[in-house]
Amino acid sequence: MIRESDLTPEPQPSQWLRVEIVHELSALARMRSEWDALMDASDAGPFNAWEWIYPWCRRIAPDRRPLVLTARDRTGTLVGLMPLGFELCHVLGRQVGRLSFLGETYVGSDYLDVVAKRGMEEPVTRAFAHGLREMHGGWDVLDLVDLHEDSLTVKVLREAFPDLEVRVTDRYVCPYETFRPGEAFDLFLKRTGRRDNYLRRRKWLEKQEGYRIERTEAPGELAAPMADFFRLHSARWAADGGSQGIQSHEVESFHRDATQFLAERGLLRLYTMKVGGQAVASVYGLIYRDTFIYYQSGYDPEWRNRSVGLVLVGETFKDAIEGGLRHYDFLRGTETYKSDWTSKERRTVAVRIHAFQGAGHWFTRQEELARGARDVVKRLLPEATVERIRRLRRSRSAG
Structure with missing residues (x-):
């Protein structure tokens, strides 16, 4: 006899994974050993490592609130994490809640992404996408930069937010060589x-x-x-x-x-x-x-x-x-010396998600206007003047 329970489909892994959020830097500090073990069991890029993300939080963005999604299996083993941070951006007197990768700025972190145990990439990423959707009331814009162009995360997020605006844009060219x-x-x-x-x-x-x-x-x-x-x-x-x-x-x-x-x-x-x-x-x-x-x-x-x-x-x-x-990766940048040594290229992309109206949409619109204004200035000013302005900005940043 076939029982009704025999006909019940087995829950998908993304349904039984336990997703939690790490909010405190002190808790992040204690995760090193299991984060390292997960990195070793994954295909994630090096700039997703604890050794890169943790000092970035301490030195570069101490005011950014960690919001690291973790996924554990039925035994409690860490099988996935998504190192995110939350910040309030103040633009023209308006506050916008922005959720982004930890490690995203100032240090050139290419190939940022979800870290998942090999073979569990899709269920882990879908579980995180579901968690982000449930959290949507707590953020205005999800702004993920410098993912590999073939990232599964891009595909899953497109599917998870059909009712929101999902923008995928090109970021950098990364020359590399395979021996x-x-x-x-x-x-x-x-x-x-x-x-x-x-x-x-x-x-x-x-x-x-x-x-x-x-x-x-x-x-x-x-x-x-x-x-x-x-x-x-x-x-x-x-x-x-x-x-x-x-x-x-x-x-x-x-x-x-x-x-x-x-x-x-x-x-x-x-x-x-x-x-x-x-x-x-x-x-x-x-x-x-x-x-x-x-x-x-x-x-x-x-x-x-x-x-x-x-x-x-x-x-x-x-x-x-x-x-x-087997490989040599120059990371981002199209300088001539890189192309002289290499014959291949990969690209990184950015994903931005927000409602079609509201603070996130307004935030993106302000960025577009500012970028357009800068482009106009570049076209109007002599190239030598533009370069002097760039150098002045860099020298002030260095100071």
């Missing part, structure tokens, strides 16, 4: 646009007294190479009004914390080129699974004509290949 199986560095060089210059410049540098490249990964050895990195990064951008990547003392403090945490997890790799005992170029990178991630760099402008930056980047490719890594 061929068994490919030696010399063979890789032949398919790049920098081979001859790199080899010539490296040969000259290798003849200089005290030339060497130091690689630093250990947590207790970061002080000197990080000091060299900050000095060289600042020097490289000084003539342009300052760096857009490291704009303030708060951002520098963030990186000091983050690099320590990343090194403790074996995810950090710093390269420093020295000539005659003096650091002349630096690369700040991450090792994440089978990928070298080029995050930032710097060099001494007095050594620009010797292409020390070019040579050090080439050495990071050489080290990645010889270390058995």
Whole structure:
């Protein structure tokens, strides 16, 4: 005999996952071990890691209220999280409640997204989308930036909010390269646009007294190479009004914390080129699974004509290949030197959700008007004047 209970469909995983919200930074601090375990069991990008998100909350946005969605299975194991934060934006005398990714600003966090255990991406993301829908009265605009263009989250959110305005816009191009199986560095060089210059410049540098490249990964050895990195990064951008990547003392403090945490997890790799005992170029990178991630760099402008930056980047490719890594990711940016080393691109996107009327719609409209006004000014002013204004803004931010 078939019982009625036998005909009842098994609940979908997204229905039995327990979704909760972490509001306190102190609670976030205590999540490191299980957050790390979830990252290891997921395909999420490195900038979703606790080692990146937690110091960002402390140093960059201490006033932003964490609102981290967590999903646990029937055993209480963490199988998903969505690191969000809530802020009240004051625009023209009006308050707008904005919900966004933690880590979104000032530090160039690409590939932000839901973190889910492999195989559970869809049920976890749908459970979070359901939770966000239930919370809609508490936020005016859901503003998620720098997701991978193929993110499942984009698809699920479109489906979860059919009655709201869902905007998906392009953000950045991220050049990257995939190494061929068994490919030696010399063979890789032949398919790049920098081979001859790199080899010539490296040969000259290798003849200089005290030339060497130091690689630093250990947590207790970061002080000197990080000091060299900050000095060289600042020097490289000084003539342009300052760096857009490291704009303030708060951002520098963030990186000091983050690099320590990343090194403790074996995810950090710093390269420093020295000539005659003096650091002349630096690369700040991450090792994440089978990928070298080029995050930032710097060099001494007095050594620009010797292409020390070019040579050090080439050495990071050489080290990645010889270390058995499969990919090299330059992250956001379409600078010529990146395309000379790589042949592939991926993109990031932003998702914004709000009602068709109300505070969220008004917030978006004000941004569009401000952007339009800036575009008009750029068209009217000479390019040299626009560039001077940019440099002035960067120098003020750095101050």
